[in-house]
Amino acid sequence: MTVQVREHQKTPLWRNATVLKWAAQLFVLGAILAVFALLVSQALTNFASSDISFGWQWLSSPTGVQLREGIDVVPDSGARALLVGIVNTLRVAISGIFAATILGTLIGISRLSKNWIVNKIATVYIETIRNIPLLVQIFFWSALAVTLPALTADDVGEYFFKVSNKGFAFAGIFPGLGWLPWLMFVIVGFFVGRYVAKRRKKYQEDTGKPGHGGRYWFGIVLLSGIIGWFAWPLLGFMSHVFGAIESFVDGLPPVVFPIIIALAAIVGSMWWIRNFFESRRTPAGFGKMTDDDWFRVIFAGVSGVTVAVLAFVVGGFSLETVAGDTQSVAELIRTVIGNFFGWLSAAFAGDVSTIVAETQMRVREGGPLVFSKPAVVLLGAGIPQYARTGLVITVPFFAIWTGVTLYTAAFIAEIVRGGILAVPKGQTEAAQAMGFRRGQYLRLIILPQAFRIILPPMGNQYLNLAKNTSLGLAVAYADIVAVGFTIMNQTGQSLPVVVVWMAFFVTMSLTISAIVNYYNRKMMLVER
Amino acid sequence: MSDNGQTSERILGDPIVITEDVKKWFGDFQALKGVTATVREREVVVIIGPSGSGKSTYIRCINRLEAHQEGTIIVDGTELTNDIKNVEKIRSEVGMVFQQFNLFPHLTVLDNITLAPQWVRKRPKAEAEEMGMALLEQMGIPEQASKYPGQLSGGQQQRVAIARSLAMEPRIMLFDEPTSALDPEMIKEVLDVMKDLAASGMTMIVVTHEMGFAKEVADRVMFFDYGTIVEEGTPEHFFTNPQHDRTKLFLSQIL
Amino acid sequence: MTDMMVAPELEIPPEPPPKGPALWMRENLFSTPASAFMTIVASIIVVLAYRGLLAFVFDPKGRWDAVTFNMKLLMVQAYPAEDLWRVWLSVGFIIVLAAASFAVWRLGGMAEPRNVGRGLMGLGGAIVLGGVLAPFSTSGRIIWIVTGAVILAAGWAMRNLTGERAKDPVIPTMGLVGIAMLIIIALIWTVDLPWPSRDVDGNQIIVQEPIATTTTIPWTLIFALAAIVYVIFRLLGARSSGGAIKGTLTTLWVLSFPVLLLIVLRDPDLDTSKVVSLYLPVFVVFSVVGWLLLAFVSRPKTGEVGRVIGAVLLVVAVISFAFPMPFVIRFLLLLLALFALAAPTFGGEGAANRRYLFGWVGTVLVTTVAALVISSESLVEVPGSFFLGGLSLTIVLAFTSIVLSFPLGIILALARTSTMPIFRLLATTYIELVRGVPLITWLLVAFLMLPVALPNGIEVGGVMRAIGAMTLFNAAYLAENVRGGLQSIHTGQREASKALGLSTLQETVFITLPQALRAVIPALVGQVIATFKDTSLVTIVGLFDLLHMARQVIPAQSQPFSFLGSIKWTLVFAALVYWVFTFTFSRVSQRLEKKLGVGER
Ligand SMILES: Nc1ncnc2c1ncn2[C@@H]1O[C@H](COP(=O)(O)OP(=O)(O)OP(=O)(O)O)[C@@H](O)[C@H]1O
Numbered sequence A: 001m002t003v004q005v006r007e008h009q010k011t012p013l014w015r016n017a018t019v020l021k022w023a024a025q026l027f028v029l030g031a032i033l034a035v036f037a038l039l040v041s042q043a044l045t046n047f048a049s050s051d052i053s054f055g056w057q058w059l060s061s062p063t064g065v066q067l068r069e070g071i072d073v074v075p076d077s078g079a080r081a082l083l084v085g086i087v088n089t090l091r092v093a094i095s096g097i098f099a100a101t102i103l104g105t106l107i108g109i110s111r112l113s114k115n116w117i118v119n120k121i122a123t124v125y126i127e128t129i130r131n132i133p134l135l136v137q138i139f140f141w142s143a144l145a146v147t148l149p150a151l152t153a154d155d156v157g158e159y160f161f162k163v164s165n166k167g168f169a170f171a172g173i174f175p176g177l178g179w180l181p182w183l184m185f186v187i188v189g190f191f192v193g194r195y196v197a198k199r200r201k202k203y204q205e206d207t208g209k210p211g212h213g214g215r216y217w218f219g220i221v222l223l224s225g226i227i228g229w230f231a232w233p234l235l236g237f238m239s240h241v242f243g244a245i246e247s248f249v250d251g252l253p254p255v256v257f258p259i260i261i262a263l264a265a266i267v268g269s270m271w272w273i274r275n276f277f278e279s280r281r282t283p284a285g286f287g288k289m290t291d292d293d294w295f296r297v298i299f300a301g302v303s304g305v306t307v308a309v310l311a312f313v314v315g316g317f318s319l320e321t322v323a324g325d326t327q328s329v330a331e332l333i334r335t336v337i338g339n340f341f342g343w344l345s346a347a348f349a350g351d352v353s354t355i356v357a358e359t360q361m362r363v364r365e366g367g368p369l370v371f372s373k374p375a376v377v378l379l380g381a382g383i384p385q386y387a388r389t390g391l392v393i394t395v396p397f398f399a400i401w402t403g404v405t406l407y408t409a410a411f412i413a414e415i416v417r418g419g420i421l422a423v424p425k426g427q428t429e430a431a432q433a434m435g436f437r438r439g440q441y442l443r444l445i446i447l448p449q450a451f452r453i454i455l456p457p458m459g460n461q462y463l464n465l466a467k468n469t470s471l472g473l474a475v476a477y478a479d480i481v482a483v484g485f486t487i488m489n490q491t492g493q494s495l496p497v498v499v500v501w502m503a504f505f506v507t508m509s510l511t512i513s514a515i516v517n518y519y520n521r522k523m524m525l526v527e528r
Numbered sequence B: 001m002s003d004n005g006q007t008s009e010r011i012l013g014d015p016i017v018i019t020e021d022v023k024k025w026f027g028d029f030q031a032l033k034g035v036t037a038t039v040r041e042r043e044v045v046v047i048i049g050p051s052g053s054g055k056s057t058y059i060r061c062i063n064r065l066e067a068h069q070e071g072t073i074i075v076d077g078t079e080l081t082n083d084i085k086n087v088e089k090i091r092s093e094v095g096m097v098f099q100q101f102n103l104f105p106h107l108t109v110l111d112n113i114t115l116a117p118q119w120v121r122k123r124p125k126a127e128a129e130e131m132g133m134a135l136l137e138q139m140g141i142p143e144q145a146s147k148y149p150g151q152l153s154g155g156q157q158q159r160v161a162i163a164r165s166l167a168m169e170p171r172i173m174l175f176d177e178p179t180s181a182l183d184p185e186m187i188k189e190v191l192d193v194m195k196d197l198a199a200s201g202m203t204m205i206v207v208t209h210e211m212g213f214a215k216e217v218a219d220r221v222m223f224f225d226y227g228t229i230v231e232e233g234t235p236e237h238f239f240t241n242p243q244h245d246r247t248k249l250f251l252s253q254i255l
Numbered sequence C: 001m002t003d004m005m006v007a008p009e010l011e012i013p014p015e016p017p018p019k020g021p022a023l024w025m026r027e028n029l030f031s032t033p034a035s036a037f038m039t040i041v042a043s044i045i046v047v048l049a050y051r052g053l054l055a056f057v058f059d060p061k062g063r064w065d066a067v068t069f070n071m072k073l074l075m076v077q078a079y080p081a082e083d084l085w086r087v088w089l090s091v092g093f094i095i096v097l098a099a100a101s102f103a104v105w106r107l108g109g110m111a112e113p114r115n116v117g118r119g120l121m122g123l124g125g126a127i128v129l130g131g132v133l134a135p136f137s138t139s140g141r142i143i144w145i146v147t148g149a150v151i152l153a154a155g156w157a158m159r160n161l162t163g164e165r166a167k168d169p170v171i172p173t174m175g176l177v178g179i180a181m182l183i184i185i186a187l188i189w190t191v192d193l194p195w196p197s198r199d200v201d202g203n204q205i206i207v208q209e210p211i212a213t214t215t216t217i218p219w220t221l222i223f224a225l226a227a228i229v230y231v232i233f234r235l236l237g238a239r240s241s242g243g244a245i246k247g248t249l250t251t252l253w254v255l256s257f258p259v260l261l262l263i264v265l266r267d268p269d270l271d272t273s274k275v276v277s278l279y280l281p282v283f284v285v286f287s288v289v290g291w292l293l294l295a296f297v298s299r300p301k302t303g304e305v306g307r308v309i310g311a312v313l314l315v316v317a318v319i320s321f322a323f324p325m326p327f328v329i330r331f332l333l334l335l336l337a338l339f340a341l342a343a344p345t346f347g348g349e350g351a352a353n354r355r356y357l358f359g360w361v362g363t364v365l366v367t368t369v370a371a372l373v374i375s376s377e378s379l380v381e382v383p384g385s386f387f388l389g390g391l392s393l394t395i396v397l398a399f400t401s402i403v404l405s406f407p408l409g410i411i412l413a414l415a416r417t418s419t420m421p422i423f424r425l426l427a428t429t430y431i432e433l434v435r436g437v438p439l440i441t442w443l444l445v446a447f448l449m450l451p452v453a454l455p456n457g458i459e460v461g462g463v464m465r466a467i468g469a470m471t472l473f474n475a476a477y478l479a480e481n482v483r484g485g486l487q488s489i490h491t492g493q494r495e496a497s498k499a500l501g502l503s504t505l506q507e508t509v510f511i512t513l514p515q516a517l518r519a520v521i522p523a524l525v526g527q528v529i530a531t532f533k534d535t536s537l538v539t540i541v542g543l544f545d546l547l548h549m550a551r552q553v554i555p556a557q558s559q560p561f562s563f564l565g566s567i568k569w570t571l572v573f574a575a576l577v578y579w580v581f582t583f584t585f586s587r588v589s590q591r592l593e594k595k596l597g598v599g600e601r
């Protein structure tokens, strides 16, 4: 057989697919970076001419910010103010997620109910709520709440429950002096209980006799709670342990912290690259990697080194502290870690100052938990106000919480409904054939299966809810956005505040998706 | 429809597809372990072999749906490298028919056929449609022209897919198990079309489990196993007097 | 039914016996004790909620006068009264166009008498219940109950008296819409609405007066015209297949918004000297030079030289942004580069090439006209920086950002699913960063930081900033939706188009995108609705949209009439407007999806 091979030609560069691909990518990357650099440099020059220089000093210096509500209404530094905002955001987000899940599930099931009127109520709810902008709803709840009766001088006194245009006040149970040591007892009880429950389950499997694992578990937690209620002062010695750790940390040279971070970054990226090579190894060696693979490896290496270098660079930045002297970031990290152990040490010693500021006016005697009732008192100029002794739901909190909860519930209801409908009909039929009643098979057969379908979109709704809490700005709820906005107005530090916002929200998004993904994976494992 | 007397009258031309020591890895799995073969103009080559033996991978390398990593592939005098121009040229000269038809569901049958001639060959629309109708006529389904693929039977879909490839006037046709997703009575429709095509002198490389087709139409049969050509030869030789144990085992299982 | 006669082997399923109300109630309300309990609880909730709603709506102390008196403010803010005909023209054009489209695409459909009857019975029942529950005077109560009873009876008659025919879909739904429009016209001519006024002592009182004729006559005209156009197009459509009509209507839809907004409503002050000195020459030069260049580049014989020219042009266009020159020139340079790069793919020989070249000239024309119009001053004299406000601003924000974010979203989705790692990384970073942070934050960034980040001399108005922020935000969400569609496409599609020799760009435009977009239309519609609702956030950064009027401007008015404390009523009205828009849109798009067979292949 004659083989005619035309002269082997070298591919010219401008026709080489790989070269073209990378040239196009680098060109776009360059163009985007150029635009970005242009904007940033312009912003920096404009700011330089207006006497504002960006920095992070405001984090550790007084900003003069006053907040309507939160764990600390007159924070002494920018960082503290941000912390208050973060806690406020989380408060709405977490309680809203729970409430919206319960309400949404109920409405979603009602939407499938055979009962005509229940079904119609659910439909009307969904179609009304989700077609009206959330912000309109939030304003409406706010407008509604301020038409409640005002507090007058006659209202002064203690209550279990009080409604006024200043908000809703409830009696409640709050952490007392011994709550942290007591919590330790409960947590230990929880794990011991879990261990015992597992043993009981094994016993049940081995012998066939009922093991009552759940009862044992509950009993042990209860018992340790009761023991802890009285025995918590015994843990006072922990105070010394944490105190020792604190002084050890304070004694470390500051450079230790950047070194730890840099080492972690480098080791992490090396480990990743090694694993990657392992997974791509072929009998012919490492040569069979695509350009994509090489890019990943290079990217992993570059990011590891970048983080390591950044750790040292950032660690060297100096900041101004409350006291007025300067401190490097590395020293700041040391202080934060040290303070954390110091706080733990104080908490185990039963120190009053460890109890968050909001409870400062509550009765503090007694054990781990204290019961406290709201009261109406006359402030300075004789204006009636809620004392901070009870659980006070302010009007902004009420508006934003009700708004996001009802709004998200409408979307969750549709997801739940879709998830239940997606469970194959055969499952229902099988369950009915086995003699389950409607309520039973819904709970035991359909919902667990629907849960798998529901989980990912539900995670999206949780993210939306968390992000929607930022609308609190519109009704003056002191969430992270509102606090940042106030700081911006007071100090002019717009760029750093935006960076903080992004860091916070991206972290929150990643956390929520990590939790949802964790459960998702767990579900998948169970399925196999 | 077909007259297999014509098969023997086909005169084979020059080599048109040349593969030399072609190797291909997926991750750390080697799918092709050095395949060397030559296909001549107007030749019909049938590839058989057990599942996972690399048959699809091999013919997909020929029109660079997969990039091989070692060895050379030369199609119609053009070597397959990462030169975009060569790849463009070869793609428009080599037609391919898939097991799952892969018709475009959002286009009508006629649009499926005329799309590539219009935009790749830059034919005027009217001319492309005329040719498309002629091809549908040849496939025996002109009345389906304005339907959507989803409204056709599997055999009809596969014939549209063949027409779609032929509309590009390819010099070589690749078939990857074109009848495996079809019901028995539809298989014949498609095989008849393929026989006609072979009779008309098209160069064809066909992966198939239809041994009848191989015996009747093929000039040569190749047997693949574990990423190599274990044995090849004329159908008579191959089916009546296989040399290799693996070939014998395979044939005994399927015949 | 006659079909059944010719096919006797088909067995007609036995009719279920007709259900009386008692049986219906037993099955749907009291099937089990638990269900009966829920029914009772739910009924109590319904009665209380309905009563509360009626009490709010018909509260004699309610401040609905804040809504009726400020209707113009809520709709178009301070648009000059003598120019209001422009607004009516725009509204009328859109409604008439919609009527024509409904007729041509036959979105109407037919309803079954029993369903219409059921609807009427529900309406009548609700009115009767309202008459019983609401705090009306005796005469009002009687009017409500009688009206409700009449409707109820009509519905019952329709349901039962038409007998067998009740199940034939014979009632055109568009006829029902027409009747509803007639009723609305009748109502706005007759019903009195509250207006603030002063009594002899100068105290503010609220009197009931009919709506000013400034709104009744235009609405009547528009509705009449819409009905006539609907009928005409229905008849036209019955004759021809309507391909040409559909094409014209689609073009009108595409062009109507920019033309109505930028030319009719904005009334630009065209400066002839600028036209002669800049825009006309730009148009001529770019169309002629572009024509010649593209004709050269798209010839198959030109080959790779064409690509090189395109790439060079692209670099030139990018660099041009660093030098001072009219924006329109930079933009056209960029467009020309893109056209040149795409020329080998979409150009060709003969008719296809001519279409491509005319497409270029059309693009240049639209671009120059748009640039000219936007850069001209508006002749509409309003206080403030933007000539629209209230609902009209809300619509402008929503529509513009949706239209602009579509191309960006598609590009991002393609980049994120691309095989090229840097594109993927860039797109993923953008999408995740933008989606991870709430819209309000981006609006604050656009309003507080953008002004300082822009080079000196470039100023962007508040509305433009909001549109920019919302576009960039929306694009990230759209990208994720489109990505879902892209990933749902079978790999075989991509392989088949490659095997046919289609280039990546051709494959994307002809094969991948059409299928991907079609697969995710419901999600895209959801995103459009979300964007419409999200426009309300601009009130936080101080734009005068519908919500801002309702919650800030009107409740703060004390002169000449006081509307202090009217926020609950204005908010409810705003909510109703938003609801009508989103609900209508979602229903119409559902119809459209069914009609186009989305999801079916
Ligand atoms: N994209 C891919 N990624 C990883 N492995 C692949 C890929 N494509 C094919 N393979 C592997 O390569 C081997 C050869 O595959 P190929 O599809 O060529 O087999 P085949 O001979 O066509 O089999 P069949 O008769 O089942 O179609 C198989 O083991 C397959 O698992």
Ligand SMILES: [Mg+2]
Pocket (backbone or CB within 6 Å): B055, B056, B057, B176, B177
């Ligand atoms: Mg195969």
